[in-house]
Amino acid sequence: MASLNLQTLGLRAINAQLNTGDIASGSSWEITEPKGQHAIACGLQADIKVDIRGHVGFYCAGMNQNADVTVHGHAGVGIAENMMSGQVRVTGNASQAAGATAHGGLLVIEGDASSRCGISMKGIDIVVGGSVGHMSAFMAQSGNLVVCGDAGEALGDSIYEARLFVRGKVENLGADCIEKTMTEEHIKTVDDLLKKAGIDGDAKDFKRYGSARQLYNFDIDNADAY
């Protein structure tokens, strides 16, 4: 494993190094002393493994493609935002907008995630070991959000076709979000995601939430819901 010290090399050099066209597929990298800096390991494209030893700031692993990034610490706003593929793991907690607008891949947050987790998600799978804050999955379009703890206010507000699974208490649901039946297919989905995430849990303990599809086409009599 090659080790890159962020304080010595600087952000630009490290991101450039991890994005060189000839980087070896399957190679492993370690970033030390991140000290909460922003935009670490963003825009990665290769099938590589990156371990970040410490806390990171905003947009770590943003727009990730193919890479497997682990933050051994806490993450700031927008971890793995707009991720396309690959895997991002946070061993601690994540701030707001984790996995925002992401199209694919797997985001695992072993601790808690703050507000707007999975906002406008477009196909990503997110597994949160702890709880999520308010307005999580706001305008979530597709993908799966699995929350092993509780969910804050207005879960799934204005949700489209994303599927939300929560094991604990939901403070309340947002506009057009309703509880739905857990079928065998959904139990399997949750079970698979928990296994992929390496988080213990019984999929049967989860409840499913999704769109009532009442706001899909404008109706003046729904104006108070907008």
Added chain:
Amino acid sequence: MTNKAPRTLPRKSATLDDYTLSEIRRAASTGIYDIRGGGAKRQLPHFDDLLFLGASMSRYPLEGYRERCGTEVTLGTRFASKPIQLDIPITIAGMSFGSLSGQAKEALGRGANIAGTSTTTGDGGMTPEERGHSKLLVYQYLPSRYGMNPNDLRKADAIEIVVGQGAKPGGGGMLLGQKISDRVAQMRSLPKGIDQRSACRHPDWTGPDDLEIKILELREITNWEKPIYIKVGGARPYYDTALAVKAGADVIVVDGMQGGTAATQDVFIEHVGQPTLACIRPAVQALKDMDMHRKVQLIVSGGIRNGADVAKAMALGADAVSIGSAALVALGDNHPDLEEEYQQLGTTAGAYDDWHEGLDPAGITTQDPKLAARLDPEVAGRRLANYLKVITLEAQTIARACGKNHVHNLEPDDLVALTVESAAMAGVPLSGTSWIPGQND
């Protein structure tokens, strides 16, 4: 003479005029606010309220067609390693595939290529056709992030972070279900036929401090190559410009309330934001106060129609302008030849603005394959190129008459205003006086 007592003529209310009455009846009947495309239609102080002085005893003009008057502009010189070079200071504004047909997007690209300028994507992402037909393509980074992916980001020649637009500063958007074809739905990761709401705020940043970090991320992902624009609606142009500079923009786009939209509430278009004319001087002042004028480039948009508008924007300090609605007209939008079909839609050529309904007989603001096929991208692209070249030539004509060998050398001293309002907004003297309201009174 009869003995009947004379009666006054029937008098309609200036407050409740015919248009207002029709809107009340429409709202009462349909239960939905009026949604339309385009920009503000009300009478506003505009570039027509300014005049150029031309050359005289104190300065000499340049010979038309013989003495050079430059129009080239470089955008993104602050941080980007690959700034954009345009032959003309007129760019094509962001308009989405979805709101526009694929043929219209292709025509915009073809026209811009011939004229030597850039086009811009819109909400919904970049199509391969659009990239293929646009030599210089600016990729819009919008709150919805529909279709947003890093591969397209890297293919772009510049990135425009949209904070707002002139037609609706502070507003999001909604593409109504009837325009959501299979392809549009697929690009936006949403089901076909449903209303697609675009958020009014970005999902992962909220203010200029966060935006500075977002720009860092975008630069890291694109290897610090791409110029990064920040587009704001004409709300608080001085502070918006200053904050955009602080956030790290290479280029700032200020879009006044005449700037068009694909679909927004009429009440929003007509009542929120400021006229384009009122936005330029404060934006330029902010750049000057920060010693960033001409270092961070300023693009002005919203109601640019001809070379005089271009030249006036340049004289007030803009580096370039951007056109949207006028470009669509050049392609064929609202053409009188289609009057019969406009009548069938309950409107008339020149007034058609129900772009959200997808029934555009010109084949421009539609996703209906039959209607879209009416627009020949090559022919329409040529029309756009002709129009761009004409208004460039018009701007050069004015600049030469003012003795300038580049349109960027036009200056406020070349202008006077016809009205007190426009004098105050533009910061130039009222015609026939040395009075600039608010500055030396």
